Amino acid sequence: MKVTDSARLLDERLRVFNHLEEAGEPGKGRLSGYYVSVKDNLCVRGMPATAGSKILEGYVPPFDATAVTRCRAEGAYILGKTTMDEFGFGTFNVNTPYKVPLNPHDAERCTGGSSGGAAALTASAGFPHVALAESTGGSISCPAAFCGVVGVTPTYGRVSRWGLIDYANSLDKVGCMAKTVGEAALTLSVIAGPDAYDSTTIREPAPDYTTYVGEGLEGLRVGVPREYYGEGVDPGVADRVWTAVKRLESLGAAVQEVSLPHTGVSLSSYYVIAMAEASTNLARYSGLRHGLQGPLEGGFDEYFSSVRSAGFGEEAKRRIILGTYARMAGYRDAYYLKALRVRTLVIGDFKQAFREVDVLAAPTMPVVAPRFDEIALLEPVQHYMMDVLTVAPNLAGVPMVSVPCGMLDGLPVGLHLMADHMREDLLFRAAGALEAG
Numbered sequence: 001m002k003v004t005d006s007a008r009l010l011d012e013r014l015r016v017f018n019h020l021e022e023a024g025e026p027g028k029g030r031l032s033g034y035y036v037s038v039k040d041n042l043c044v045r046g047m048p049a050t051a052g053s054k055i056l057e058g059y060v061p062p063f064d065a066t067a068v069t070r071c072r073a074e075g076a077y078i079l080g081k082t083t084m085d086e087f088g089f090g091t092f093n094v095n096t097p098y099k100v101p102l103n104p105h106d107a108e109r110c111t112g113g114s115s116g117g118a119a120a121l122t123a124s125a126g127f128p129h130v131a132l133a134e135s136t137g138g139s140i141s142c143p144a145a146f147c148g149v150v151g152v153t154p155t156y157g158r159v160s161r162w163g164l165i166d167y168a169n170s171l172d173k174v175g176c177m178a179k180t181v182g183e184a185a186l187t188l189s190v191i192a193g194p195d196a197y198d199s200t201t202i203r204e205p206a207p208d209y210t211t212y213v214g215e216g217l218e219g220l221r222v223g224v225p226r227e228y229y230g231e232g233v234d235p236g237v238a239d240r241v242w243t244a245v246k247r248l249e250s251l252g253a254a255v256q257e258v259s260l261p262h263t264g265v266s267l268s269s270y271y272v273i274a275m276a277e278a279s280t281n282l283a284r285y286s287g288l289r290h291g292l293q294g295p296l297e298g299g300f301d302e303y304f305s306s307v308r309s310a311g312f313g314e315e316a317k318r319r320i321i322l323g324t325y326a327r328m329a330g331y332r333d334a335y336y337l338k339a340l341r342v343r344t345l346v347i348g349d350f351k352q353a354f355r356e357v358d359v360l361a362a363p364t365m366p367v368v369a370p371r372f373d374e375i376a377l378l379e380p381v382q383h384y385m386m387d388v389l390t391v392a393p394n395l396a397g398v399p400m401v402s403v404p405c406g407m408l409d410g411l412p413v414g415l416h417l418m419a420d421h422m423r424e425d426l427l428f429r430a431a432g433a434l435e436a437g
């Protein structure tokens with residue numbers, strides 16, 4: 001049986017089993033004919049959800065995430081779950097107790113993370129497919145760039161997080177990936193918009209983003225942030241990105257240099273905030289309510305530690321320890337509150353830039369997808385440093401799209417387009433023009 005046939009069967013069974021009144025009819029709706037894969041930190045009723053962690057093994061959510069419900073309502077088939085770094089903690093999708101996904105362009109290289117499975121499947125699916133994914137600090141843009149697909153991280157609050165297994169609540173965003181800009185715009189149009197189940201969603205209804213794909217670039221002001229082309233960016237990557245920026249210019253955009261002066265400190269601010277929030281979110285996994293359980297021996301503390309020791313991977317444990325430390329009385333001011341103040345400065349950088357330009361254009365990642373043997377030699381902090389170009393827009397909560405902009409030694413390079421809050425329209429306009437050439 002072909003994967004698509006078995007997915008259809010599973011989906012039909014789930015529909016019957018779950019009495020999904022809200023589900024649309026397959027074959028009718030904006031996503032009819034599409035298979036939708038779902039990152040494993042989003043709940044699909046009746047399908048195991050691990051968020052890439054052993055601690056959730058055996059957990060089968062009794063409900064659909066809102067983004068999933070909305071895809072079903074537009075006639076999509078839910079294909080299955082895609083692998084990820086444990087709870088989203090990673091940049092290469094190697095921090096997982098499950099299978100590590102391989103880059104479709106070179107199996108010795110990583111897919112990028114944390115939405116690695118989503119990107120690899122999007123790049124290689126030979127059938128109509130779009131992916132639901134999530135970003136906290138770059139987890140959609142990074143793997144989209146490394147695998148050569150379009151990755152959309154919407155404005156914070158644009159898409160409901162009902163049914164998302166949290167990493168860091170002030171940063172998490174549900175988004176999507178697709179092979180083309182048009183399909184990505186379509187998917188965002190389906191999943192975006194207010195949701196009574198998530199009070200943090202922005203009230204405004206979602207427009208039809210597909211109408212912006214194909215609009216001309218006349219009058220569009222594109223900013224090139226100088227801090228994003230500096231040291232550490234592979235010259236080959238910078239070259240492909242510059243070629244794309246020039247193309248935007250030749251298509252009618254006006255290009256100018258801008259500055260995001262707090263780029264250098266955004267990385268440490270992001271990791272302090274993300275780890276502080278993650279360490280509180282992970283406190284709920286006690287081996288009692290759902291997921292992994294152990295033999296009920298000893299007192300609560302012993303039980304709690306033994307289940308958590310067995311269930312969490314090394315990176316999750318590192319983040320629990322670092323995040324707890326950053327929140328401790330006595331260190332709170334020095335780390336967590338300082339990181340929040342830096343975040344305010346980073347937001348200010350973007351707000352200032354968007355007074356001068358409509359869209360920012362930069363490399364998504366400083367390098368192409370690294371090989372697994374190269375990754376094995378990196379220290380944890382070197383993993384974190386790979387996020388240097390993606391964390392700032394994620395801290396600011398502005399929308400971003402990574403769009404393929406050429407190849408370097410047979411590997412894809414991503415152009416990162418960023419816009420002001422709620423201006424996804426501008427991103428689809430620019431990405432669409434670039435794709436059309």
Ligand code: GLN
Pocket residue numbers: 087088089090091113114134135136137138139140167274387
């Ligand atoms: N690489 C970043 C981290 O490990 C971002 C991950 C994400 O967006 N989920 O935190």
